[in-house]
Amino acid sequence: MxxxxxxxxxxxxxxxxxxxxxxxxxxxxxxxxxxxxxxxAVQTYFIPSNSMAPTLEVGDRLMVYKLAFRVGQVDRGDLVVFNRPESMKNSQIKDFVKRVVALPGEQVQAINGVVYVDNLPLPEKYLTGDSPTTDFDPVDVPKGQIFVMGDNRSNSRDSRSFGPIDVDLLVGEVFVRIWPIRNVGRP
Missing domain, CATH: 1.20.5 (Single alpha-helices involved in coiled-coils or other helix-helix interfaces)
Incomplete structure (x- = not known):
């Protein structure tokens, strides 16, 4: 059964x-x-100040490719995020966003509002006439370091005040703005 x-x-x-x-x-x-x-690999960052205006505005949100400099090299003109340099340890800002202006082994200076790298004027189409570059004496960028500046030259704490930064401080390269919606894309 x-x-x-x-x-x-x-x-x-x-x-x-x-x-x-x-x-x-x-x-x-x-x-x-x-x-x-x-x-x-990738992390978002918030822009807290207008030191990169008009390229980046207060409140912009960015995606940063953290592997960029582990698999490639830093290039002049790159927008980079880096950790606070030791000379800025009293700053409340932990991470900075700036533009690479000079590379290791180069000499950078500003004369009559124009930035020169190795005695050649640096083409800076991203700048507006609203924020002139103040002159500064020649700086030799040591091996393993880069010279960075904000696009809003009159309102930026950058290598002109804290000197060239170690490439070891680099977090990554800005590759896209994700906010505000009207400005989404490559900055």
Missing amino acids: DIETNDAGGSSRSALWRSVREWGVVIVVALVAALAIRTF
């Missing part, structure tokens, strides 16, 4: 638990991936 058992309730519970476990694994993997990406 054969006895049939109806285990529909048991198999549906088993399928439910299997589905919950699968979703749990997916969620954990997604969280770990998001944390790894934020820690090692």
